Amino acid sequence: MSEAKLRTEPRLQEPDLFYKSLAQLHAGLTPEESLLVNSKLLLVLANHIGDHQVLLQAIDLVRSHATAD
């Protein structure tokens, strides 16, 4: 089992401002447009992170929620 590199403790400097900006990004968008915007943002942030293990662990964390009831 590889070490946990993904940091999941609270690190957002401005939670409410971040949330508001992200929600604003989706204002007035259709579902399709929102999907595209989220995909782009994901790629931009993923590139900033770069570390392959961190990215895979993030995907695994989300996958365990993705099909849960």
Place this chain on the structure above:
Amino acid sequence: MQRTYQYETFPFRPSPELLRGEVVRHPVIVVGAGPVGLTAANDLVRQGIPVVLLDEDDKVSLGSRAICFAKRSLEIFDRLGCVEPMRRKGITWNVGRVFFRDQEVYRFNLLPEEGHAHPAFINLQQYYLEEYLIQPLRDHPLADLRWRNRLVGLEPGEDHVHLTVETPAGVYETEAEWLIAADGARSTTRKLLGLDYKGRLFQEKFLITDVVMKTEDFPTERWFWFDPPFNPGYSALLHRQADNVWRIDMQLGRHADVELEQRPERVLPRIRAMLGEEIDFELEWISIYSFHSRRMDRFLHGRVIFVGDAAHIVSPFGARGANSGIQDVDNLIWKLKLVMEGKAGPELLESFNFERTRAAAENAFHTETSTEFISPDTPGQLALRNAVLELAREHEFARPLINSGRLSTATVVPDSPLNTPDQDPFAGGPIPGGPATDAPLAHGEESTFLLKQLGYTFNGILFVDRPEDLSPTLLADLQALAAQDVPIRTLVIAAQPTARTEIQGLPLFHDVAGLARERYAAPAGAFYLTRPDQHVCARWHRFQRARVEKARDRAACLAR
């Protein structure tokens, strides 16, 4: 049938078995005279092994099929002595460009350096390739080409295979010590043995066309479009072939009506939209394909060995179909020969299975990833793919994600049981388990290339500053190795100019551009050991006879 190519019909001749009613046991029978079966037949006869080649048809490949032949394939054909006509007729290319809508978003150069005998790719219609592979076999005393011979029955035995073959003049029985199945995706051999071929079908339909046109509007580069104006929401691919024939592929979607979309009246406007009004063209070939990605668990089943599409099939993005089959043959024939001669143990053939199932898994991974990018399955995957393309227009970081095909390269197997792991540090150079690298050399007055000196036996590559640096003991050792039962033929590469072409019977070359030493990251005195398929199996900073012999024994699975 194509108008730009004249098909020869090969004559049917009743086999000796048919005429005399005797069952003969041949050393090797190859089933299937496509690119891979023909490569196998050429390699077998070049290594002195008689071959019977069965094909149910009597002409070369019909239609627009394989086109892009990779550098490693060209090196293999060079070793087999049949690359010249391919290079003359084929269209050379190294650069690929990817467009999104109306803008170029990515460009790659598959061979950005000089000093290799062969380019990254040539484009050549499969029917020409087959013609050039048949030519050396036609009157070859060891080659028996049997056209309109269809395999209909198979009985595998402990030390041979029994075959039933149907021909226009009746059915006959025959036998082979070894059967090489090169009979394609719908392999009769595989079906007769009830063997698996597991994988998936991609639902996406692709229109495949050959178009004859005289134009200088497109350079000899691979061009791929995502969402072009002439095929909105889908992709297109353009390749130049010989005879002013251009291959144009267009993605049609999962739900395209195959019967309708094949009609010329549907195809012509698509091509016209792509080429514009000015270019004159003629449609030479139309077909519609969906692609599979499948492979067998094992390619070796007793005396039956599977190669090419019979063993593994992939979608064509990246040209990993025929090219990997040709590499299968390169890997196999020298091993089969040593086993047939009783010199190598059965583990050597098992290493073919190990190395080439590894290659097939790698090829499946790359081609599946490309196909998923070109034809995303779900809305989420489509959004991800389009996000990459849109970001790529302005942002460099997204460009490496664009996947219109990861083009075929030679497979490297670092953990092959045939390798001797590095004990000395090398800062580069071809690693054990991968093919040797090419470099320009001078042999006396003549210019040549390194790879042309390797093959059919184990080879040593010894790097020196001057031939005078070689001690008598070292030379005696090298000569002894060249005389052994499974010989190692060493070539000496000198950094300093020399007019000599040999030193005590060993071929001597000058590393005229310094590229051999550089590409092999070789200090003076370094020794590389390569297999009969030009793959590196060991390397050291200094030659020592015992360890070289040990590495050769390991790579050939010799009984000791």
